[in-house]
Amino acid sequence: xxxxxxxxxxxxxxxxxxxxxxxxxxxxxxxxxxxxxxxxxxxxxxxxxxxxxxxxxxxxxxxxxxxxxxxxxxxxxxxxxxxxxxxxxxxxxxxxxxxxxxxxxxxxxxxxxxxxxxxxxxxxxxxxxxxxxxxxxxxxxxxxxxxxxxxxxxxxxxxxxxxxxxxxxxxxxxxxxxxxxxxxxxxxxxxxxxxxxxxxxxxxxxxxxxxxxxxxxxxxxxxxxxxxxxxxxxxxxxxxxxxxxxxxxxxxxxxxxxxxxxxxxxxxxxxxxxxxxxxxxxxxxxxxxxxxxxxxxx
Amino acid sequence: xxxxxxxxxxxxxxxxxxxxxxxxxxxxxxxxxxxxxxxxxxxxxxxxxxxxxxxxxxxxxxxxxxxxxxxxxxxxxxxxxxxxxxxxxxxxxxxxxxxxxxxxxxxxxxxxxxxxxxxxxxxxxxxxxxxxxxxxxxxxxxxxxxxxxxxxxxxxxxxxxxxxxxxxxxxxxxxxxxxxxxxxxxxxxxxxxxxxxxxxxxxxxxxxxxxxxxxxxxxxxxxxxxxxxxxxxxxxxxxxxxxxxxxxxxxxxxxxxxxxxxxxxxxxxxxxxxxxxxxxxxxxxxxxxxxxxxxxxxxxxxxxxxxxxxxxxxxxxxxxxxxxxxxxxxxxxxxxxxxxxxxxxxxxxxxxxxxxxxxxxxxxxxx
Numbered sequence: 083x084x085x086x087x088x089x090x091x092x093x094x095x096x097x098x099x100x101x102x103x104x105x106x107x108x109x110x111x112x113x114x115x116x117x118x119x120x121x122x123x124x125x126x127x128x129x130x131x132x133x134x135x136x137x138x139x140x141x142x143x144x145x146x147x148x149x150x151x152x153x154x155x156x157x158x159x160x161x162x163x164x165x166x167x168x169x170x171x172x173x174x175x176x177x178x179x180x181x182x183x184x185x186x187x188x189x190x191x192x193x194x195x196x197x198x199x200x201x202x203x204x205x206x207x208x209x210x211x212x213x214x215x216x217x218x219x220x221x222x223x224x225x226x227x228x229x230x231x232x233x234x235x236x237x238x239x240x241x242x243x244x245x246x247x248x249x250x251x252x253x254x255x256x257x258x259x260x261x262x263x264x265x266x267x268x269x270x271x272x273x274x275x276x277x278x279x280x281x282x283x284x285x286x287x288x289x290x291x292x293x294x295x296x297x298x299x300x301x302x303x304x305x306x307x308x309x310x311x312x313x314x315x316x317x318x319x320x321x322x323x324x325x326x327x328x329x330x331x332x333x334x335x336x337x338x339x340x341x342x343x344x345x346x347x348x349x350x351x352x353x354x355x356x357x358x359x360x361x362x363x364x365x366x367x368x369x370x371x372x373x374x375x376x377x378x379x380x
Numbered sequence: 381x382x383x384x385x386x387x388x389x390x391x392x393x394x395x396x397x398x399x400x401x402x403x404x405x406x407x408x409x410x411x412x413x414x415x416x417x418x419x420x421x422x423x424x425x426x427x428x429x430x431x432x433x434x435x436x437x438x439x440x441x442x443x444x445x446x447x448x449x450x451x452x453x454x455x456x457x458x459x460x461x462x463x464x465x466x467x468x469x470x471x472x473x474x475x476x477x478x479x480x481x482x483x484x485x486x487x488x489x490x491x492x493x494x495x496x497x498x499x500x501x502x503x504x505x506x507x508x509x510x511x512x513x514x515x516x517x518x519x520x521x522x523x524x525x526x527x528x529x530x531x532x533x534x535x536x537x538x539x540x541x542x543x544x545x546x547x548x549x550x551x552x553x554x555x556x557x558x559x560x561x562x563x564x565x566x567x568x569x570x571x572x573x574x575x576x577x578x579x580x581x582x583x584x585x586x587x588x589x590x591x592x593x594x595x596x597x598x599x600x601x602x603x604x605x606x607x608x609x610x611x612x613x614x615x616x617x618x619x620x621x622x623x624x625x626x627x628x629x630x631x632x633x634x635x636x637x638x639x640x641x642x643x644x645x646x647x648x649x650x651x652x653x654x655x656x657x658x659x660x661x662x663x664x665x666x667x668x669x670x671x672x673x674x675x676x677x678x679x680x681x682x683x684x685x686x687x688x689x690x691x692x693x694x695x696x697x698x699x700x701x702x703x704x705x706x707x708x709x710x711x712x713x714x715x716x717x718x719x720x721x722x723x724x725x726x727x728x729x730x731x732x733x734x735x736x737x738x739x740x741x742x743x744x745x746x747x
Contacts, residue, residue: 259440260473262460264487264538278477361521369523369556 115337122330129325139327143335146328152316153332156296159227159312163234164292168284170235171242171291176272178243179250197240206304209233213305225307233301238291245290249283250276390449391416391574392437392542397446399432399598406432407443408598414591419568419575421589423582425621429598430578431546437576438467438544450542461490466540470547472531474519480506480530481515487538505533508567525556532564536571543568545577549584561587582622586610594618616745619666626672626712627745628665632657642744646706650683652739657746664745669715671741674702675734676727685736688712690729702727704735 095102121129125136143149174194181187197205213229216222223229253276261275262268277284299314306315313332320326390413399407407429414420422430435441437448439460448456455463466487474483484505488498506512509529519527528551535543548564549557565588568575579585585592586606593603594617602609602618613619620627630644637654642663649665657663679685691711692703695718702714714735727733 254471254473256469256471256473257475259438259460260467260469260475260534261486262440263438263465263467264534265461265490267461270490275475279475358520361517362523365517365521365523365526369525 118330119334119337122327122334124327124330127325127327129327139331143328143331148311148316149313149328149332152311152313155227155310156313159230159234159302160292160296162231163238163295164288166231166235167238167242167291167295168246168288170239171244171287172246172280172284174239174243175247175250176276179247194243195240197237198244202237202298202300205237206233206301209236209301210304225305226310229305229307230302230310230312231295233305234291234295234298237298237301238294241294242287242291245287246280246283249280253279390414391418391451392576393447393449394433394436395447395449397433397436397448398444399429399436399441400444405598407436410446410598410600412593412600412603414574414576416574417572418591419565419577419589421585421592422576422578422595423580423585423592423621424595425580428595430580430595432598433595434467434544434546434576434578437542438465439463464541465544466535466538466542467544467546468531468535468548470550472519472527472551474527474530474534476519479516479518480511480522483519483530484534484537486534491538501537505537508536508570509533524552525560528552528560532567536567536573540573543573543575545575547579547581548577548588549581550579557584564588594621596621611743613666613743613745616664616666619743619745624669624713624715626667626669628667630663630665632659632661632663635659639739640744645708646686646710648683649742650739651742651744655744655746661746666743666745667737667741669701669713670699670717672712672714672735672737674704674714674716674727676731678734679736681736683736684739684742685734686712687732687734690727690731690733693727693729702733704733 120132122139123135123137124132125134125138174190178187178191178194209229209232213223213225213232217224223232257275257279258271261271266274297314298312299318302312302315306312311319317329317332320329392414394410394412397407397410398405410429410433412420422433424430432441436443436456439455439458439462443456446456447454450464455465475486478486481502484502485498488501493501502515503512506515509532511526511529511533514522514526519530522530528548532548549560552560561584577585577588589606591603591605592609593600594609595601596617602614604612609618610622613622613625616627619625628644628646628649630642630649632640632655633643633648634641635655635657638652640651640653640655642649642651642665644665655663673679686706688704688706688711690702691705692701694701694703697718699715699717702716704712704714706712712735
């Protein structure tokens with residue numbers, strides 16, 4: 083009797099093991115975030131006990147000029163970093179994918195991807211030394227937003243190169259030859275054919291490098307100047323001095339913004355994909371019908 | 381030694397064209413002459429150099445040596461965008477981000493044609509390939525056959541002096557291919573453009589081309605009309621590559637001006653013309669399966685008559701194919717049209733049969 087009930091339990095466990103495992107993984111991934119969102123609505127400073135619902139930390143957030151200032155600085159830095167990284171990364175990717183043979187290619191390839199594996203602390207420290215030396219020599223750049231952007235772009239460019247190169251590699255090269263065949267000079271080929279076709283990867287690279295820059299602490303910490311602090315730096319500073327639920331509120335706003343963006347983007351691409359499939363199917367059906375008609379009349 | 385002068389009427393000429401990739405010779409000393417208005421096919425299996433040759437004509441590859449003359453002008457060093465040549469790619473290479481109208485208009489815009497003229501020309505082209513209704517669609521919204529027609533319209537829009545077709549029907553399924561073959565030839569002829577096409581499909585080359593160059597290992601082995609290539613192959617490779625053929629190795633034993641005999645392992649083959657060679661020289665006899673007669677009863681002939689046992693029968697609807705094994709184990713393929721000679725219907729597996737051919741039918745290959 084006892085063995086049969088334990089066997090039944092075992093069977094139940096086996097049947098639902100996949101779902102259970104999924105639940106555990108989701109909890110592991112999103113549990114902390116849910117916890118954070120919950121406590122951003124806590125009515126007191128307590129971070130272990132939920133004492134009641136309130137939006138006071140959101141109000142406090144709006145009045146906290148350091149957090150708000152940090153947010154706008156991070157936004158500015160991330161937008162510029164994303165743009166610069168994507169432009170430089172696209173050039174680097176183009177050279178790496180399209181010119182398989184030139185002197186120093188493997189060195190260049192190594193140098194482009196080195197920041198991906200280099201510890202950020204070392205990148206930050208070495209950049210700090212470099213910036214200080216350069217500033218000493220030519221009076222520029224002063225440590226602040228500019229130096230942070232330069233540092234982030236170094237890292238971002240490496241990521242952008244990887245993303246754009248992957249798309250360039252899988253792109254059908256014959257459409258570039260077709261463009262040349264139809265009278266395009268090489269530069270026209272790039273802007274009229276290559277660029278529109280790798281655009282999705284440029285958008286992806288921009289979003290990736292934007293995010294990378296927006297939540298970077300290490301490089302910002304090394305390269306920021308007096309009075310210049312990005313949002314992650316402000317949050318770190320607060321966390322070091324004890325709990326401030328305003329940070330939870332800020333984090334919740336960020337999470338909601340990002341997830342809304344991602345969900346909207348996925349819905350849009352999914353719809354476009356479905357429309358494409360439907361159209362392709364309709365075209366094939368039309369062709370079959372026309373063949374059949376031709377056979378019928380012949 | 382100027383080949384240009386020996387083919388004064390050639391519209392497109394390649395002179396001793398060579399293309400080397402590192403150690404590989406992709407195109408080996410190719411000299412061909414193509415007339416205006418011709419549909420010329422480069423036929424060969426993959427890696428024979430036909431695609432490289434086409435890419436040299438298009439300007440995507442620079443020849444290692446030799447000249448390419450179009451209308452007497454050496455264009456070998458011209459980049460693709462400065463040649464009056466357009467190409468239809470095997471994958472069609474339609475621009476996925478542009479609709480059909482813009483795809484066709486692309487080349488016209490590059491040469492700075494006024495918008496009103498572009499409009500007329502694009503409409504004319506879409507009319508030609510019967511895709512006017514699809515002008516606003518994107519390429520991925522069309523079927524394979526429609527995409528192929530867009531590619532054709534785009535490559536004809538600039539009125540090129542030379543149109544290159546890279547495996548024009550290769551990406552279509554078989555049913556669509558046959559219909560498209562004739563459609564394509566019809567459109568090309570109505571436009572009157574000179575065409576060089578590349579194909580590995582002999583049927584495609586035979587039905588579409590006015591002349592064919594058979595290529596192997598970078599060399600052109602034979603140039604001729606489809607009929608010449610099929611009926612009178614000049615070498616073993618061409619004979620074997622085009623259609624089915626039975627090849628017998630032997631030696632020349634009798635050679636007079638109007639007849640000759642060639643001794644093969646299975647007997648003597650009589651030919652109705654002289655060879656003009658030396659007695660004992662090695663030769664190969666090639667006989668097409670459809671030129672061979674087959675019967676269960678002994679026919680009233682006494683030359684080129686052999687016998688064997690039926691090993692395999694393949695029924696292909698309009699014709700049947702028999703594989704006959706001779707006494708020494710050598711097999712011969714014989715095809716018979718179904719319906720014309722009803723007597724062969726009773727031929728079945730393991731039957732002892734006679735087969736023979738006319739003295740005019742074998743092709744004698746000297747190499």
